[in-house]
Amino acid sequence: MRVQISDEAVHEALQRVFGFQAFRPNQREVVRAILEGRDVFAVMPTGGGKSLCYQLPAVLLPGTCIVVSPLIALMKDQVDGARANGIRAAFLNSSQLPEERQMVANALQSGELELLYVAPERFAVDSFRAMLRGIRISMAVIDEAHCISEWGHDFRPDYLSLSALVDLAGMAPVAAFTATATERVQADTLLRLALRDPFLVRASFDRPNLSYEVLFKDSADRQILSILRRFSGKAGIIYRASRKSVNDTAAMLRAKGFRALPYHAGLDDREREQNQNAFIRDEVDVIIATVAFGMGIDKSNIRFVIHADLPKSIENYYQETGRAGRDGEPAHCTLLYSQGDIAKVRFFIDAMADGEERARALFALSTVSAFAASAVCRRRALLEHFGEAYSKDNCGSCDVCTGNFDTIDCSVESQILLSAMVRTDERFGACHVIDIVTGSLNKKIKELGHDRIKTFGAGKGRDKKFWRRLVDELLVRGVIMKTEGLYPVIILTEKAVAVLRGEAGIEMLMRADAPKAERKKAEPDP
Ligand code: ADP
Numbered sequence: 320m321r322v323q324i325s326d327e328a329v330h331e332a333l334q335r336v337f338g339f340q341a342f343r344p345n346q347r348e349v350v351r352a353i354l355e356g357r358d359v360f361a362v363m364p365t366g367g368g369k370s371l372c373y374q375l376p377a378v379l380l381p382g383t384c385i386v387v388s389p390l391i392a393l394m395k396d397q398v399d400g401a402r403a404n405g406i407r408a409a410f411l412n413s414s415q416l417p418e419e420r421q422m423v424a425n426a427l428q429s430g431e432l433e434l435l436y437v438a439p440e441r442f443a444v445d446s447f448r449a450m451l452r453g454i455r456i457s458m459a460v461i462d463e464a465h466c467i468s469e470w471g472h473d474f475r476p477d478y479l480s481l482s483a484l485v486d487l488a489g490m491a492p493v494a495a496f497t498a499t500a501t502e503r504v505q506a507d508t509l510l511r512l513a514l515r516d517p518f519l520v521r522a523s524f525d526r527p528n529l530s531y532e533v534l535f536k537d538s539a540d541r542q543i544l545s546i547l548r549r550f551s552g553k554a555g556i557i558y559r560a561s562r563k564s565v566n567d568t569a570a571m572l573r574a575k576g577f578r579a580l581p582y583h584a585g586l587d588d589r590e591r592e593q594n595q596n597a598f599i600r601d602e603v604d605v606i607i608a609t610v611a612f613g614m615g616i617d618k619s620n621i622r623f624v625i626h627a628d629l630p631k632s633i634e635n636y637y638q639e640t641g642r643a644g645r646d647g648e649p650a651h652c653t654l655l656y657s658q659g660d661i662a663k664v665r666f667f668i669d670a671m672a673d674g675e676e677r678a679r680a681l682f683a684l685s686t687v688s689a690f691a692a693s694a695v696c697r698r699r700a701l702l703e704h705f706g707e708a709y710s711k712d713n714c715g716s717c718d719v720c721t722g723n724f725d726t727i728d729c730s731v732e733s734q735i736l737l738s739a740m741v742r743t744d745e746r747f748g749a750c751h752v753i754d755i756v757t758g759s760l761n762k763k764i765k766e767l768g769h770d771r772i773k774t775f776g777a778g779k780g781r782d783k784k785f786w787r788r789l790v791d792e793l794l795v796r797g798v799i800m801k802t803e804g805l806y807p808v809i810i811l812t813e814k815a816v817a818v819l820r821g822e823a824g825i826e827m828l829m830r831a832d833a834p835k836a837e838r839k840k841a842e843p844d845p
């Protein structure tokens with residue numbers, strides 16, 4: 320039997336329990352649908368206010384709301400937050416002692432709880448499922464629902480057993496939430512969860528107060544320092560790919576007098592917590608971290624996020640940059656990227672044992688590197704990745720739109736490079752090919768007689784940095800590719816033919832403030 324709950328009662332609870340004056344976009348609709356007994360599938364960006372969407376109905380509906388959440392570390396925070404609002408909440412996971420779990424079970428069975436957070440692996444436990452059968456469930460919530468999809472960036476096999484929850488919920492509504500869902504992941508998630516005619520919500524992913532910038536990484540330290548000087552005394556996160564680079568960057572910044580601390584899974588729990596707290600309490604300005612950092616941190620005044628290494632996927636990039644500017648004030652996101660980074664990630668991906676996992680990681684890598692290399696408005700590219708159309712031609716706050724760029728035609732240079740590759744039978748690495756086109760008379764060139772080929776020195780007008788960038792560009796565009804193995808060489812793909820024939824042009828984005836030598840035009844191949 321369904322209880323009728325008026326709009327007034329909903330609003331009253333919003334103010335009384337949560338202390339909020341108004342709903343954020345989509346919250347009212349989701350709450351209404353749940354109260355009417357409908358299943359829900361809601362895609363809302365991080366910080367969009369998902370918790371309220373189920374915590375409010377949990378307070379109003381009789382019975383216990385079961386929330387499945389994948390991150391044990393976050394459950395406690397969630398429960399503390401709910402309790403601070405006077406909600407009767409608890410959690411059950413493997414981090415607890417048997418006595419603690421028993422206490423929660425007792426509270427659950429006697430109907431005292433309005434909200435219970437559980438880890439997905441609980442659903443594999445028979446006694447837990449039996450316990451749920453014996454209680455009144457007001458609704459079931461699946462947080463981070465995309466974890467059920469193998470196409471998501473953080474697939475969790477545990478999630479596959481959650482369709483059991485839909486059965487256990489019986490007549491009670493099931494609401495699935497996620498902050499990251501491409502069309503593909505959404506379709507897959509919906510299919511696997513088997514929700515019953517769900518109310519679908521797709522909030523906009525646009526973060527208008529964030530500005531985006533992608534820089535070609537030539538010297539990470541120097542580039543980080545220059546950004547930090549611009550944001551002196553402001554809070555920011557620097558993401559790095561490895562623990563070692565986190566430590567190195569933190570040490571470098573501290574040596575230069577910045578208030579900075581490292582954060583990664585290699586630090587012991589105490590130090591990690593201390594560093595995180597120091598950052599949250601504004602005792603340090605900058606935290607240098609691996610992706611381990613940021614899950615669930617609710618610090619609103621982060622003014623900049625720097626990705627000093629390539630993020631694993633667009634989803635990661637969006638989530639990590641999304642931690643900036645939660646207060647709605649402007650915040651800046653910088654991504655430093657280079658082909659070297661892509662190669663490093665490739666190396667790790669190639670070592671993955673699981674073929675499917677490898678394919679997913681490769682797919683994510685190619686999407687994120689294409690994003691970095693492209694000349695499309697960053698905001699548009701991000702939104703379109705999440706299946707959202709962007710109507711403006713110019714977002715006004717990304718490096719592409721604010722015109723800090725020149726698009727330069729590199730078709731001739733590309734032909735020079737490709738023909739040097741052809742003339743040396745595609746048997747050499749990028750460095751050697753660059754030596755040929757820039758006319759470097761070194762030992763290897765002389766021994767191989769490569770100073771006699773037609774394209775030797777044809778690209779002298781540009782420096783090596785330019786040519787390395789062009790190699791990157793051609794790799795990203797799939798005009799050339801790198802072979803596997805210890806001594807990778809660059810080879811042509813079928814796309815190269817059109818470029819060599821002059822049927823397809825190559826344009827490259829060059830920062831308008833790049834050194835002049837880099838921007839000067841090369842002499843065409845005679
Ligand atoms: P998500 O889980 O979607 O990332 P949260 O539920 O953690 O987001 O909410 C993000 C922040 O927004 C929290 O600090 C929360 O208190 C706040 N918030 C949520 N809904 C409202 C609202 N209607 N009015 C004001 N603040 C809200």
Ligand code: ZN
Pocket residue numbers: 696697698699713714715716717718719720721
């Ligand atoms: Zn833009």
